[in-house]
Amino acid sequence: MLKVLMIGTAYEGRGGVAAVIEGLRQAGFFERHQVYFVATHADSTRWTKLRMMLAAVWRVLYICLRHRPGIVHVHTSSRASFARKSLLLAIARACGRKTVLHLHGGGFREYAQIESGPLLRWWIRRTLSRSSAVVTLSDSWSGFVREYAPQARTWVVSNSVPVPPVGAAAAEAPARLLFLGRAERDKGVFDLLEAMAVLVPEFPALQLALGGDGDLAAVERSAARLQIGGHVSLLGWVGPEQRDAELARATVFVLPSYHEGLPMAMLEAMAAGKAVVVTPVGAIPEAVSAGENGLLVQPGDVAALAGALRALLADAALRARLGHAARATVLARYSTEAALARLAALYRELGLREGA
Incomplete structure (x- = not known):
């Protein structure tokens, strides 16, 4: 049977x-x-x-x-x-x-x-x-x-998610944000572009790698309007190997969604020991505690999103502490x-x- x-x-x-x-x-x-x-x-x-x-x-x-x-x-x-x-x-x-x-x-x-x-x-x-x-x-x-x-x-x-071996810190690129998800309003991608426009004058080397399908043309137009086109890389859909490589390079993972269940991309970033900036929607608050293993911002709050990213970009010790705690959370519960x-x-x- x-x-x-x-x-x-x-x-x-x-x-x-x-x-x-x-x-x-x-x-x-x-x-x-x-x-x-x-x-x-x-x-x-x-x-x-x-x-x-x-x-x-x-x-x-x-x-x-x-x-x-x-x-x-x-x-x-x-x-x-x-x-x-x-x-x-x-x-x-x-x-x-x-x-x-x-x-x-x-x-x-x-x-x-x-x-x-x-x-x-x-x-x-x-x-x-x-x-x-x-x-x-x-x-x-x-x-x-x-x-x-x-x-x-x-x-x-x-x-x-599977928990990979601890990656080499040398693989991390300076001031590189990673977004993995569908390029649409509900994932907060346009809020993220607005936050990028706030941060670029403070962090001239800042880069956003955006992995996922969706309305990439709209993302491109929005980045051009905000005059940050040179700071945004549209990766398109990324497979597992490219995803892991992008996670290794990322300074911070960010997913400012309006609606979620329990996003796999966030868990993968936490398993890789990355500091995450996410929103308290769906089951995310049960996985991420603000200031303990990640940072939480309200959906649509561009100023708060920029502030959270600024804090992590400027403080390597904070990134390391949150990333270590995020990985421990995944090991214990996910x-x-x-x-x-x-x-x-x-x-x-x-x-x-x-x-x-």
């Missing part, structure tokens, strides 16, 4: 959900728990995405009826992703399978409370309540889910081993035995 059918975006793709699934695969979780993976989405054309989804519906139905997996584990975020995955969860439930709904992405609260009408809110609550377990990234997200759908059974499994153990415990709670 197949143990686990896992469903989500293609693990070789881009974004935080793909990174989580790829992390599970690389850590051997698929083999230990006999996981069969079905991709419902990939970075491609609209027609290809539609074909993938239709194929996934039939594959999930066939696997649930023919192989009867013990658990159907679905990774989702909001909006179209939730619409796709909630349909597959309904199919799995109709086939009598236990289901795990794994929530990612920082926009789910807004999607569920503000963007959705009465019928969609009913469907979201029904999906949450009828899942055997709802995995959230933090205690605060778990609390929200239980308030929104009181019958939901939540289980907290934080995102995790290592791959800790997350895998927590997820395995959920599977056991649902009656699945490892190696059986």
Whole structure:
């Protein structure tokens, strides 16, 4: 009997959900728990995405009826992703399978409370309540889910990252900020450019490396308008090797988002021992304590963002202290081993035995 059918975006793709699934695969979780993976989405054309989804519906139905997996584990975020995955969860439930709904992405609260009408809110609550377990990234997200759908059974499994060996300090470039994320307003990238314009006169060598896809043309135009084009490098999408190289070179990691779940890029930067400047949104405040293992600024507060970056650029000892504490936080709470153990415990709670 197949143990686990896992469903989500293609693990070789881009974004935080793909990174989580790829992390599970690389850590051997698929083999230990006999996981069969079905991709419902990939970075491609609209027609290809539609074909993938239709194929996934039939594959999930066939696997649930023919192989009867013990658990159907679905990774989702909001909006179209939730619409796709909630349909597959309904199919799995109709086939009598236990289901795990794994929530990612920082926009789910807004999607569920503000963007959705009465019928969609009913469907979201029904999906949450009828899942055997709802995995959230933090205690605060778990609390929200239980308030929104009181019958939901939540289980907290934080995102995790591998912790690399301590890098050589010599690899770090002076006055180099690193942003990893989609180039859009919700990630705070335009606020970051405004803060750069404030800081460049004080730090003439300052550079911002911006890794990620999105509206890069708008970023370029904004940098030109602010007269900082020569201080901004658009890297485009970066793969794991380039990401690690950029983290090694970075003086400070910055992600001034308006909405987040628990960003993988932030955890990767912390694991690399970098001082981080982030916003207290989503599950970030449960990972970053202001002044202890990073700096927190409110979303949209350009002056505070510039101030936090200024403090770190000017104080190597502060950067080192925060970076060391950030790495220790990941080792203690967000290592791959800790997350895998927590997820395995959920599977056991649902009656699945490892190696059986």
